[in-house]
Amino acid sequence: MPPFRYFLAPEDCMSGLSRYPETCVFCGKRTRAFSFNRSFGCPECLQAGYFGFNHDTELGMIIEDKVLLMGIDSDDEEDFLVPIRDAAEKIGMPEAQLRELQRTPCFLTCNNVTWMVCCQDFMAYLGQWQPENFASREAFVEAMSRQSDFSTIRWLWPEDETNPHFGEMVIHVFRCLHCSRLRAVNDST
Ligand SMILES: [Zn+2]
Ligand SMILES: [Zn+2]
Numbered sequence: 380m381p382p383f384r385y386f387l388a389p390e391d392c393m394s395g396l397s398r399y400p401e402t403c404v405f406c407g408k409r410t411r412a413f414s415f416n417r418s419f420g421c422p423e424c425l426q427a428g429y430f431g432f433n434h435d436t437e438l439g440m441i442i443e444d445k446v447l448l449m450g451i452d453s454d455d456e457e458d459f460l461v462p463i464r465d466a467a468e469k470i471g472m473p474e475a476q477l478r479e480l481q482r483t484p485c486f487l488t489c490n491n492v493t494w495m496v497c498c499q500d501f502m503a504y505l506g507q508w509q510p511e512n513f514a515s516r517e518a519f520v521e522a523m524s525r526q527s528d529f530s531t532i533r534w535l536w537p538e539d540e541t542n543p544h545f546g547e548m549v550i551h552v553f554r555c556l557h558c559s560r561l562r563a564v565n566d567s568t
Contacts (some may be wrong), residue, residue, distance in 0.1 A: 381426050385483045388506030394485040405429040431481035436494040438470050472499055488566050495553040495562045502553035522563040
């Protein structure tokens, strides 16, 4: 598996990756590959940009060569569904970063989880953690602090408890490639 800038989690967290070798429709190599348009594309061809994935991010949804921008108040589709190049300019992010995320695998989730952003760049996905994987309760609370259902999370791990019981909850963790802060999103089954 080639290294992906924004995907630092184990292969098993990649969505749509075949269990057994398949033939890549772009280069003909037989390897574990991603299902794409009812055929398969290998990780190297994904990285080289022969195909890509749509991603829902905090800045908007990347859909093929366009971005559905968030928070644009307009009735005109051209104002919020814009080509990647224009979207990059509007959100003040280098186009190369949006392209790089397109060439990044999706991660397995139960519900829709948006790709987090920090320091004007997409964060790197680290995978699914349990609360005890965080250095401390404080680190966990800090990582979760921007969640809309933060009060529930806080309640799930009371301050005076060392062993939280989260049951079936899955926590997706991202790390900023620039400032190293962690951010996490919960994803209940
Ligand atoms: Zn290939
Ligand atoms: Zn940052």
